Amino acid sequence: MSVPPILVPVVGLSANPLTDLRNLLSYPFMVNAFRAGAAIAVLASAVGWFMVLRRQSFVGHTIAVVGFPGAAGATLVGLSAFGGYFTFCFLAAVLIAVVPTTTGRAFSDENAVTGTVQALLLGFGFLFASLYGGNLNGIDALLFGNFLGISNGEVVILAVICVVTVAAIAVLWEPLLFASIDPAMAAARGVPVRGLGAAFLLLLGLAAAGASQMTGALLVFALLVMPAATVQQLTSRPALGLWMTLALAVVVTWAGLAVSYYSPYPIGFWITTIAFAGYLTSHLPGLVRQRSRRRRHRQQRP
Numbered sequence: 001m002s003v004p005p006i007l008v009p010v011v012g013l014s015a016n017p018l019t020d021l022r023n024l025l026s027y028p029f030m031v032n033a034f035r036a037g038a039a040i041a042v043l044a045s046a047v048g049w050f051m052v053l054r055r056q057s058f059v060g061h062t063i064a065v066v067g068f069p070g071a072a073g074a075t076l077v078g079l080s081a082f083g084g085y086f087t088f089c090f091l092a093a094v095l096i097a098v099v100p101t102t103t104g105r106a107f108s109d110e111n112a113v114t115g116t117v118q119a120l121l122l123g124f125g126f127l128f129a130s131l132y133g134g135n136l137n138g139i140d141a142l143l144f145g146n147f148l149g150i151s152n153g154e155v156v157i158l159a160v161i162c163v164v165t166v167a168a169i170a171v172l173w174e175p176l177l178f179a180s181i182d183p184a185m186a187a188a189r190g191v192p193v194r195g196l197g198a199a200f201l202l203l204l205g206l207a208a209a210g211a212s213q214m215t216g217a218l219l220v221f222a223l224l225v226m227p228a229a230t231v232q233q234l235t236s237r238p239a240l241g242l243w244m245t246l247a248l249a250v251v252v253t254w255a256g257l258a259v260s261y262y263s264p265y266p267i268g269f270w271i272t273t274i275a276f277a278g279y280l281t282s283h284l285p286g287l288v289r290q291r292s293r294r295r296r297h298r299q300q301r302p
Contacts, residue, residue, distance in 0.1 A: 020107040037164040037253040044223035045249035047207035052228040062118040064220035065209040085209040093205030097198035176290025226275035
């Protein structure tokens with residue numbers, strides 16, 4: 001379950017950022033990483049924006065985490081972990097979508113179904129890891145991310161999945177937005193809320209599997225949740241918020257790639273840390289306004 005060995009030169013930052021950038025892009029595996037990173041960032045953040053709006057973070061967490069048993073199972077039978085991520089994430093999305101929930105306790109039942117699917121597939125992941133007789137050091141890459149082994153073919157596949165997913169979101173934009181904000185009113189207006197929910201879960205499966213290529217199965221929320229949560233602190237306008245989320249996710253991913261290249265720490269750590277720093281920064285305007293209001297209130301006291 002090891003990652004293909006790719007030699008990475010030990011480098012340090014110079015005094016010239018352009019020199020550092022040229023050095024960074026002088027290796028084909030880094031060029032592929034930046035290309036795949038852009039596709040993954042757009043894919044994950046476009047779906048993640050709706051996931052945060054729909055309050056389905058637990059569902060997204062489950063679908064992302066079960067990418068690990070998929071990758072472990074694929075490695076066990078001698079296949080690429082790339083395909084394993086997508087197979088199990090998509091399978092989890094289908095299972096959660098098709099299992100019906102009762103009318104009176106929809107949220108409770110959905111959480112129960114989601115947790116059940118997560119436990120089942122993680123159990124398979126433990127089984128696959130136990131059955132594998134090779135070196136298990138590569139399990140870290142499955143859980144926490146790796147960018148060295150992305151091939152030209154995988155870049156193309158990720159780009160195609162990204163384009164298809166974004167196109168689907170563009171087509172479903174109005175009814176999906178309506179169903180996400182006020183599902184009861186949308187259903188009363190004849191919007192197929194349940195069908196849209198199932199379609200969105202399938203898109204979420206694709207996004208979670210794609211993001212796992214960079215962040216691993218455990219840190220996938222760095223791209224699914226954090227950019228969307230950050231932007232929703234800054235604007236309530238849907239279209240503008242989505243575009244800002246896409247841009248922020250690309251910046252976070254490319255920054256994480258660049259910093260990880262010049263440091264001994266993994267890509268998943270840097271993407272998560274940079275995204276969290278952006279999330280904290282997004283709260284500063286609100287804190288400043290709140291502090292200003294408190295100051296004015298104290299000054300107005302007799």
